[in-house]
Amino acid sequence: MKTATHPAHLDVDPACSGKDPELWFPRRTVPAEVVATCTSCPVREACLRYAHLYDVRGIWAATTYAQRNAYRAAYGIQAVPVQIGDLPNVRREPARTKAPREAPREAPRSAGDTKRCPRCRTDRLKTDFYSNAGNADGLAVWCKPCFRERAGEAS
Structure with missing residues (x-):
C-alpha cells in the first residue's frame, strides 16, 4: 500500500x-x-x-x-x-513524548547517509528507517524507534 x-x-x-x-x-x-x-x-x-x-x-x-x-x-x-x-500528531503538540534516542550503529559517511525523523527530530542513519516504496526516498517517515514507541502506545 x-x-x-x-x-x-x-x-x-x-x-x-x-x-x-x-x-x-x-x-x-x-x-x-x-x-x-x-x-x-x-x-x-x-x-x-x-x-x-x-x-x-x-x-x-x-x-x-x-x-x-x-x-x-x-x-x-x-x-x-x-x-x-x-490522524497524525502535529509536531507542535506539547503532549507527545519523544522516542528514546539510540546511538547510531555507525558513523555516517556523508550527509546523504542520514535522514531526519520528524517525530523525534533527530538525524539518523537511513538504516534506522523501515522501507516504504510509497515515499519518494523509499523509506518510512518515522525512524524505527518512533514506530516501535507508537506501536506500544496503540496497544
Whole structure:
C-alpha cells in the first residue's frame, strides 16, 4: 500500500498553519483567501499527494473533495479511509513524548547517509528507517524507534 506524508510532519510549516480552520470546510464555494493561501503554500504538492491518497474532507491544496474524487476515478486510485485515531500528531503538540534516542550503529559517511525523523527530530542513519516504496526516498517517515514507541502506545 502506498503512503504519503501528512503535511504536518514536514520540516516546513504549511501556509494554512495558524489560519481559521473553518475556511477550509466551506458549505458552498471555496473562498478566494483559501485558494490564494494554498497556491502560495510551500508544501502544496505534499498536501495534494496526501489528499489524493487518503479520503480527507475539506479543501486540500486548493482542491475540493469532489475534484479529488474525480481525479481518483480518472486514475483508478482507491482512497484510503482515515479514522480519527489515524490522524497524525502535529509536531507542535506539547503532549507527545519523544522516542528514546539510540546511538547510531555507525558513523555516517556523508550527509546523504542520514535522514531526519520528524517525530523525534533527530538525524539518523537511513538504516534506522523501515522501507516504504510509497515515499519518494523509499523509506518510512518515522525512524524505527518512533514506530516501535507508537506501536506500544496503540496497544
